[in-house]
Amino acid sequence: MIAAAAIGLCLAGAFFFLAGTVGLLRFPDAMSRIHALTKADNLGLGLIALALMLTSQSLAEMLKILLIWLVALAASSTICFLLGRSMQRRSQSPSGGDAQPLVRYRH
Amino acid sequence: MxxxxxxxxxxxxxxxxxxxxxxxxxxxxxxxxxxxxxxxxxxxxxxxxxxxxxxxxxxxxxxxxxxxxxxxxxxxxxxxxxxxxxxxxxxxxxxxxxxQAAACPGRFHYGMAGGCAGMLTLLLALAVMDLPRQGTGLTEIVADNLEMVGVDHPVTAVLLAFRLYDTWLELGVLLLALIGVFGVRGAQDLRSLPAHPVDAPVLRGLVLLLGPLTVLVTVHLLWLGDHAPGGAFQAGVVLAAGLVLFRLVGLPSVDRLPRVTLVCLVVLGFATILLLAVATTLLSIYHPLEYPPLWSKTMILTLEAAATVSIGVTLAALVILVLVVDEEP
Incomplete structure (x- = not known):
C-alpha cells in the first residue's frame, strides 16, 4: 500500500520534472524558462522526496530527506530571484541585450 | 532487467x-x-x-x-x-x-597531445588486461586488518591508515596548486583582492541560513567517515562551498584572515601528517607513519579534522582567487 503510494508519487514527481524540462526547452525567453524550472521542478522534487520519505527506514532518514527538500527550495528560489534581477538590470542597461552570456556574477 | x-x-x-x-x-x-x-x-x-x-x-x-x-x-x-x-x-x-595573446596551438601540438593521450590509453588498457581475472584484489586483506585500525569503513582505513602516504601527498598537491595560483595571480594575500559583494538581502539571508547548516554537514560528513562513506575530502568541499558563499555576499570568510593565519590553516593537514611521520620515524618502535594501535581511532579523527580544515580553506581560497575579477582597466 505504502509502496504503491510511493510509486505513484515518484511518477507524479517525474511528470513535473518532465514538464519543467519541456518548459525550459520550449519557452521563448529566460524569464519564463526560470518560471517553468523553479515551479515545476521544486514540486517534482517535493513529490519524489515525499515518496522517499514514505519508504524510508527511520525517522532520522525521513527528516534528512525533508531537510534536503527545504534547502533545495530555499536555494532554488534565491537563484531564481538573482537570475531574474540580473536579467532585469541588463535589459535596463543601454549596452544590454540577449547577446551576453547568462553567467554574470558581478553587478 | x-x-x-x-x-x-x-x-x-x-x-x-x-x-x-x-x-x-x-x-x-x-x-x-x-x-x-x-x-x-x-x-x-x-x-x-x-x-x-x-x-x-x-x-x-x-x-x-x-x-x-x-x-x-x-x-x-x-x-x-x-x-x-x-x-x-x-x-x-x-x-x-x-x-588571444598567447600563440594558438598548431596542428603539431594537437598531434602530440593526441599521441600522448593514445599512449596513455594503451598503457591503461594493458594494465587492466594485466589484472587477474578472478580475484578480489586487496579487499580481503583490508577486511582482515580492519580491526587493527579502529575504524569500520574500509575506504577510510585505506585512505587514513594503510595508504596514509598517498593521502599525505594529495594534500601536498593541493598545497602546490594553491601556491601556483597565488603565483600566477601575483597576489600576496586574499585581503588585497577587490571585493564586490552581491547586494541582495535575499541571498544574504539564504547564506546566513545555510552557514550553520554547512558547519553541521561538514562535521557530520567528517564523523561519518568512521563507518560510512564520507570523510575529510567530502567534508572539506562542503566547508569550502560555505566559505565561498560567505565571501560572495561579503560576510567574513577566508579573505578576512591575516596572511599568517591563512597559511597556517592551509598547511595544517599536511603539517600534521608530517609531524606524525617525523615522530614515528624518530621513535623507531613503529614504522614511519604507523599509528600506535591504541590511539589509532583518535589519531585518524585528528588527522581527518586537520585535513578537512586545510582542504576547505585551500579550495575556498582557490575558488576565490579564480572567481574574483580584477578591476577592468
Missing part, C-alpha cells in the same frame, strides 16, 4: 555527453557539458557501488572543477568576445579562442 536498461542509458549518456563536450566550439557550453559529465560519472560510480568516489566526483569533479572552469571562462571570455565582434567572419567556429 530494469537495472541493465538504466546502466545502458547511463553509459550511453556518458558517451554522448563526452562526445558533445569534445565537439563543443563554445567554451561556456563545454563547461556546462563538463559539469553534467561529472554528474553522470558520479551516478556511474554509485552504480559501481563506490559511493565514496561518487561523492568525491560530484563534489570535486563536477562542482569544484566546474566553478573553476566557469571562473576561467569568465576571465577569458570578454576579450575573445570583443575580438569576435570586431572581426566577425575571420574567426571560424572551433578556432582557438583561449587566449
Amino acid at each position: 530494469l537495472s541493465l536498461a538504466f546502466d545502458l542509458l547511463l553509459a550511453g549518456a556518458l558517451l554522448l555527453v563526452s562526445w558533445r563536450l569534445l565537439q563543443a566550439s563554445d567554451l561556456f557550453q563545454a563547461t556546462v557539458l563538463f559539469i553534467s559529465f561529472g554528474l553522470f560519472l558520479a551516478l556511474a560510480w554509485v552504480r559501481l557501488q563506490a559511493p565514496d568516489i561518487a561523492l568525491a566526483e560530484a563534489a570535486v569533479g563536477a562542482g569544484l572543477a566546474g566553478v573553476l572552469l566557469i571562473g576561467t571562462f569568465k576571465r577569458i571570455e570578454p576579450q575573445s568576445r570583443q575580438n569576435h565582434d570586431a572581426n566577425d567572419d575571420v574567426q571560424p567556429p572551433g578556432a582557438c579562442r583561449l587566449d
